Amino acid sequence: xxxxxxxxxxxxxxxxxxxxxxxxxxxxxxxxxxxxxxxxxxxxxxxxxxxxxxxxxxxxxxxxxxxxxxxxxxxxxxxxxxxxxxxxxxxxxxxxxxxxxxxxxxxxxxxxxxxxxxxxxxxxxxxxxxxxxxxxxxxxxxxxxxx
Numbered sequence: 001x002x003x004x005x006x007x008x009x010x011x012x013x014x015x016x017x018x019x020x021x022x023x024x025x026x027x028x029x030x031x032x033x034x035x036x037x038x039x040x041x042x043x044x045x046x047x048x049x050x051x052x053x054x055x056x057x058x059x060x061x062x063x064x065x066x067x068x069x070x071x072x073x074x075x076x077x078x079x080x081x082x083x084x085x086x087x088x089x090x091x092x093x094x095x096x097x098x099x100x101x102x103x104x105x106x107x108x109x110x111x112x113x114x115x116x117x118x119x120x121x122x123x124x125x126x127x128x129x130x131x132x133x134x135x136x137x138x139x140x141x142x143x144x145x146x147x
Contacts, residue, residue, distance in 0.1 A: 061104065064100070065100065065102055065103060065104055066103075066104045066105075066106050066134075067079065067080055067093065067096050067103055067104070067105050067106070068080060068106050068108060069089070069105055069106065069107045069108065069121060070108050070109075071107065071108070071109040071110065071113050071117055071118060071121065072109075072110050072113065073110040073112040073113050073114075075113065075114055075116075075117040077089065077117070077121060079092055079093070086117065086120040086121060086124065087124070089120075089121055089124035089125065090124040090125070090127045090128050093105065093124070093125060093128050093130050094127075094128040097128055097129065097130055102132070103130070103132065104132045104133075104134060105125055105130050105132065105133045105134070106133075106134045106136065107121065107122075107133060107134065107135050107136070108136045109135070109136070
C-alpha cells in the first residue's frame, strides 16, 4: 500500500506490447511516391546545337565526267556496266583517270552492302589517286545493269 492507502501496481502486464503498428506504412510510402512523381519537374536537356550542311542547289555534271561504281548487297562490283573483281578496280579506274584527270567516281551501293567491300573499293581508288568520290545508297539490283 502506498502512503495514501491506494495500492499501486507497477508490475508489467504481459498482454500489451510496445510495438508500433506498421500496417499502413506501405500505403503511405506509395502515396508519397505518387506525390513526388506528379509534382516533380523534369528539365529537358537541349544538348549541343549541330548545324548540318545542306545542299542549296544541285550542280549538273556532265555524264562523261562521272564513272559509276555499283556495289550490290552480295558484294558484286560493276563499273560502268562491266562486272569486275575488287582487285581489278584500280587497273580499270587508273585507265579512266589517265584519260580524264577530273573524273568523279560515284560509288552507288545497296544499303545492305558489306562495308568490307566498299572499303576494298575505296582502297583501290586511293591507289590510283581517285580523290573525287561521291557516295550514294541505292536499292539492290543486278550488277552489270544500272539500277
